[in-house]
Amino acid sequence: MICVYGAGSVGCYVGGRLAAAGAEVVFVGRERIAAEVRAHGLVVTGLDGAAARVAAPQYETDPAAASGADLVLVTVKSAATAAAAARLAVRLRPGTPVVSLQNGLRNARALAAAGLDAVPGMVAFNVVHQGEGRFHRGTTGGLEVQAHPGLEPHLGAFERAGLPLALHEDLLGVQAGKLVLNLNNAVNALSGLPLRTELSQRAYRRVLAAAQREALAVFKAAGIEPAKAAGVAPRLLPLLLGLPDALFVRVAARMLAIDPHARSSTWEDLESGRPTEVDYLNGEIASLAAEHGLAAPVNERLTALVHEAEAGGRRDWSGPELLAAIARPA
Numbered sequence: 001m002i003c004v005y006g007a008g009s010v011g012c013y014v015g016g017r018l019a020a021a022g023a024e025v026v027f028v029g030r031e032r033i034a035a036e037v038r039a040h041g042l043v044v045t046g047l048d049g050a051a052a053r054v055a056a057p058q059y060e061t062d063p064a065a066a067s068g069a070d071l072v073l074v075t076v077k078s079a080a081t082a083a084a085a086a087r088l089a090v091r092l093r094p095g096t097p098v099v100s101l102q103n104g105l106r107n108a109r110a111l112a113a114a115g116l117d118a119v120p121g122m123v124a125f126n127v128v129h130q131g132e133g134r135f136h137r138g139t140t141g142g143l144e145v146q147a148h149p150g151l152e153p154h155l156g157a158f159e160r161a162g163l164p165l166a167l168h169e170d171l172l173g174v175q176a177g178k179l180v181l182n183l184n185n186a187v188n189a190l191s192g193l194p195l196r197t198e199l200s201q202r203a204y205r206r207v208l209a210a211a212q213r214e215a216l217a218v219f220k221a222a223g224i225e226p227a228k229a230a231g232v233a234p235r236l237l238p239l240l241l242g243l244p245d246a247l248f249v250r251v252a253a254r255m256l257a258i259d260p261h262a263r264s265s266t267w268e269d270l271e272s273g274r275p276t277e278v279d280y281l282n283g284e285i286a287s288l289a290a291e292h293g294l295a296a297p298v299n300e301r302l303t304a305l306v307h308e309a310e311a312g313g314r315r316d317w318s319g320p321e322l323l324a325a326i327a328r329p330a
């Protein structure tokens with residue numbers, strides 16, 4: 001049995017695809033989603049319009065449902081990882097692989113700290129929760145995980161689901177490459193716009209490019225080599241982002257398909273009044289910078305602005321306003 005622990009957007013999408021392809025999947029999550037999927041079933045839709053339905057998913061709210069799992073996919077937000085790990089640690093058989101399908105650099109370490117057999121993972125695509133049990137994939141991209149012998153019996157299930165696991169000897173570079181892209185989560189959430197609209201405006205892209213330049217300097221100081229993300233070497237991203245709008249839109253369309261409705265998970269958090277993961281994304285760059293004697297004022301400022309929005313000061317920033325704001329200290 002595969003347990004998806006913390007089944008929200010990513011968990012319901014990945015678990016829904018696995019279940020629709022015949023895998024035995026138990027979802028563990030909150031009553032609001034349990035009620036939704038009881039009423040409507042689970043429908044996972046793709047960029048190409050393809051849809052799969054799981055009529056009666058096993059969606060539980062009691063962590064005990066994870067007991068006996070052969071594989072666990074952790075899909076809670078980063079701030080909830082330690083609590084999820086503690087609940088799993090008392091229920092899983094020793095040696096059960098627990099894959100972190102989360103953003104940021106620290107989640108697998110938090111799972112391992114609880115004594116779990118943690119496997120770092122990365123979800124390259126976007127998922128939007130559209131209500132009534134519908135989870136829509138909003139971009140291209142796949143699942144990448146660190147190689148682990150415990151995953152072998154499950155590789156076929158991911159293949160059949162159309163979500164093959166790309167295996168890596170060491171995932172840190174892949175996670176760092178993804179983090180470079182995730183620096184846009186804050187920009188996207190502050191813009192209030194769908195990803196495609198936001199990224200089509202150069203002023204927002206200039207904010208993102210400034211945040212990415214800081215990240216690249218910090219990774220260099222930390223000895224981390226970020227892997228290609230969306231097919232592009234991270235060091236080229238800030239240059240690409242600086243292109244004029246019409247040219248950028250043409251080049252970007254070849255790198256990554258983005259649905260017009262896709263939004264970042266940070267926007268989804270602000271929209272539903274939940275705390276965001278900004279401390280694990282832009283905040284991670286600011287912390288790593290401090291550890292290495294560098295400054296990351298743009299990421300610090302973006303982190304502070306997202307915290308202001310979480311605390312009730314939410315507004316939609318235009319690109320030029322955000323560009324002016326990052327020029328001021330946090």
Ligand SMILES: NC(=O)C1=CN([C@@H]2O[C@H](COP(=O)(O)OP(=O)(O)OC[C@H]3O[C@@H](n4cnc5c(N)ncnc54)[C@H](OP(=O)(O)O)[C@@H]3O)[C@@H](O)[C@H]2O)C=CC1
Nearest residue numbers: 006007008009010029075076080102103123125126127265
């Ligand atoms: N959404 C996306 O497009 C993408 C997200 N990611 C990453 O994937 C991870 C998951 O994101 P996403 O799916 O958007 O997050 P969601 O918030 O949609 O889903 C997480 C779910 O887990 C629930 N949860 C939290 N703690 C527990 C617990 N102890 N027991 C059971 N359920 C719990 C949450 O409930 P509650 O809110 O009530 O705490 C929530 O419903 C994040 O790290 C994110 O950055 C990566 C790529 C794309």
Ligand SMILES: CC(C)(CO)C(=O)C(=O)O
Nearest residue numbers: 124125126263264265266
């Ligand atoms: C897929 C992407 C990069 C979309 O912003 C994401 O990881 C997120 O929303 O958290």
